[in-house]
Amino acid sequence: xxxxxxxxxxxxxxxxxxxxxxxxxxxxxxxxxxxxxxxxxxxxxxxxxxxxxxxxxxxxxxxxxxxxxxxxxxxxxxxxxxxxxxxxxxxxxxxxxxxxxxxxxxxxxxxxxxxxxxxxxxxxxxxxxxxxxxxxxxxxxxxxxxxxxxxxxxxxxxxxxxxxxxxxxxxxxxxxxxxxxxxxxxxxxxxxxxxxxxxxxxxxxxxxxxxxxxxxxxxxxxxxxxxxxxxxxxxxxxxxxxxxxxxxxxxxxxxxxxxxxxxxxxxxxxxxxxxxxxxxxxxxxxxxxxxxxxxxxxxxxxxxxxxxxxxxxxxxxxxxxxxxxxxxxxxxxxxxxxxxxxxxxxxxxxxxxxxxxxxx
Amino acid sequence: xxxxxxxxxxxxxxxxxxxxxxxxxxxxxxxxxxxxxxxxxxxxxxxxxxxxxxxxxxxxxxxxxxxxxxxxxxxxxxxxxxxxxxxxxxxxxxxxxxxxxxxxxxxxxxxxxxxxxxxxxxxxxxxxxxxxxxxxxxxxxxxxxxxxxxxxxxxxxxxxxxxxxxxxxxxxxxxxxxxxxxxxxxxxxxxxxxxxxxxxxxxxxx
Numbered sequence: 001x002x003x004x005x006x007x008x009x010x011x012x013x014x015x016x017x018x019x020x021x022x023x024x025x026x027x028x029x030x031x032x033x034x035x036x037x038x039x040x041x042x043x044x045x046x047x048x049x050x051x052x053x054x055x056x057x058x059x060x061x062x063x064x065x066x067x068x069x070x071x072x073x074x075x076x077x078x079x080x081x082x083x084x085x086x087x088x089x090x091x092x093x094x095x096x097x098x099x100x101x102x103x104x105x106x107x108x109x110x111x112x113x114x115x116x117x118x119x120x121x122x123x124x125x126x127x128x129x130x131x132x133x134x135x136x137x138x139x140x141x142x143x144x145x146x147x148x149x150x151x152x153x154x155x156x157x158x159x160x161x162x163x164x165x166x167x168x169x170x171x172x173x174x175x176x177x178x179x180x181x182x183x184x185x186x187x188x189x190x191x192x193x194x195x196x197x198x199x200x201x202x203x204x205x206x207x208x209x210x211x212x213x214x215x216x217x218x219x220x221x222x223x224x225x226x227x228x229x230x231x232x233x234x235x236x237x238x239x240x241x242x243x244x245x246x247x248x249x250x251x252x253x254x255x256x257x258x259x260x261x262x263x264x265x266x267x268x269x270x271x272x273x274x275x276x277x278x279x280x281x282x283x284x285x286x287x288x289x290x291x292x293x294x295x296x297x298x299x300x301x302x303x304x305x306x307x308x309x310x311x312x313x314x315x316x317x318x319x320x321x322x323x324x325x326x327x328x329x330x331x332x333x334x335x336x337x338x339x340x341x342x343x344x345x346x347x348x349x350x351x352x353x354x355x356x357x358x359x360x
Numbered sequence: 361x362x363x364x365x366x367x368x369x370x371x372x373x374x375x376x377x378x379x380x381x382x383x384x385x386x387x388x389x390x391x392x393x394x395x396x397x398x399x400x401x402x403x404x405x406x407x408x409x410x411x412x413x414x415x416x417x418x419x420x421x422x423x424x425x426x427x428x429x430x431x432x433x434x435x436x437x438x439x440x441x442x443x444x445x446x447x448x449x450x451x452x453x454x455x456x457x458x459x460x461x462x463x464x465x466x467x468x469x470x471x472x473x474x475x476x477x478x479x480x481x482x483x484x485x486x487x488x489x490x491x492x493x494x495x496x497x498x499x500x501x502x503x504x505x506x507x508x509x510x511x512x513x514x515x516x517x518x519x520x521x522x523x524x525x526x527x528x529x530x531x532x533x534x535x536x537x538x539x540x541x542x543x544x545x546x547x548x549x550x551x552x553x554x555x556x557x558x559x560x561x562x563x564x565x566x
Contacts, residue, residue: 058417143394150444161461285555
């Protein structure tokens with residue numbers, strides 16, 4: 001039976017607050033939202049089909065082009081899945097360098113997500129501060145890998161290049177500066193009374209609802225569920241990684257979890273900078289096999305299912321990205337009961353949906 | 361109000377400020393050294409190994425063509441190139457450079473190694489021998505190879521024996537895929553296997 005509602009409000013696919021096109025259809029009673037549905041399919045690439053029949057050196061570049069914001073983790077999960085299939089071991093120095101690249105990528109992704117949230121709640125000043133900070137992180141990523149976004153840094157059995165000593169020093173000083181600035185900005189966010197009015201108690205996703213919707217990543221961690229795929233990763237386990245989580249369940253908690261994770265990433269990179277000596281490429285040839293491998297993307301659990309032939313060419317590949325679950329959690333749990341349309345956009349953005357990942 | 365006016369005058373009625381205001385210049389855009397740009401020739405002679413073309417993940421981004429003289433030279437098509445730098449790493453002779461990749465490779469002793477494997481689907485193969493006669497390496501070893509791919513030379517990569525194709529020396533394959541193109545049934549496939557490799561040059565190179 002169709003519910004009687006006052007207005008149906010479509011948001012998107014083109015909307016100034018959304019980074020990528022998605023259509024959000026809200027049913028409103030007065031100004032209160034009683035139901036919402038998300039419509040996807042505006043940027044389907046069919047990238048999994050393109051990957052089939054190609055060797056790793058081509059699929060690696062396709063994998064990092066699945067998503068422009070979290071490209072390093074796509075590369076890392078794909079390569080680590082191929083390594084698991086072929087039984088290739090990674091030298092410890094390369095494993096640490098991978099963590100550095102991955103955490104820098106996570107920092108820039110979280111800063112962009114928080115910028116996006118600040119922009120949506122009309123706090124453009126803080127948003128621009130964060131975007132400026134993100135540029136500094138991107139510069140460090142470029143210095144390490146040679147490119148800002150599609151880094152192509154990780155290859156089977158190691159990484160592409162080592163970090164020179166002067167760059168290591170520069171990364172250290174840059175991290176200090178970023179941490180100092182971020183302390184100020186996250187303080188501004190945490191203590192701003194107007195920000196609290198727009199964020200606290202808005203877009204509630206309770207722990208049960210998060211479990212029901214299988215929310216992952218910062219969205220789940222802000223609802224008090226300490227899930228994180230990095231807990232299963234051998235290098236992160238060596239570094240003594242403990243996930244950040246909060247129990248506030250609202251927009252404010254989601255943004256603060258991301259701020260906390262940026263600080264945590266800075267800590268992890270500092271730990272990794274005591275690099276063990278040794279080679280950065282162990283060598284190894286990709287072989288036939290079939291595996292499922294998960295890694296923690298900035299938005300949550302990213303899973304690759306890969307089947308390869310005897311020469312390491314991809315026969316079958318499936319990518320499961322975190323935003324699918326988070327978008328579901330967002331439109332079926334968080335948005336319901338929002339007090340106004342302005343809260344709908346801010347709640348949707350606070351879940352950090354990555355449409356490019358979702359549709360692939 | 362008066363204080364504010366004085367403050368403003370103090371702040372802005374300065375020669376430096378007015379100069380800066382009137383003759384402001386944006387800092388010139390400089391490509392940093394570590395930026396992985398489009399591959400450029402270093403001036404070394406291309407040996408026509410074609411590894412750059414084989415490693416390239418972007419279709420049609422690089423091709424090795426005759427340069428003005430007698431030799432060969434890779435040509436980059438900038439609209440297709442994704443600046444990944446694999447061609448720089450795959451080239452055994454250091455013909456190309458991009459950003460810091462070549463220096464880093466020389467310092468750390470890293471390289472990408474190619475190996476080629478020949479896979480023949482015997483269900484599809486008709487034993488016509490087109491692949492054997494098309495193969496440029498076979499041609500060099502046994503110029504007299506017959507149209508059916510028969511050869512009495514044991515040094516060839518592959519030949520037809522009793523109606524079946526037999527691969528003898530897989531290690532001589534250069535991965536050119538000429539056989540793949542000439543096969544009427546698509547039975548032969550060449551796998552280009554790439555492997556990251558490092559031969560440490562000096563201890564503690566970091």
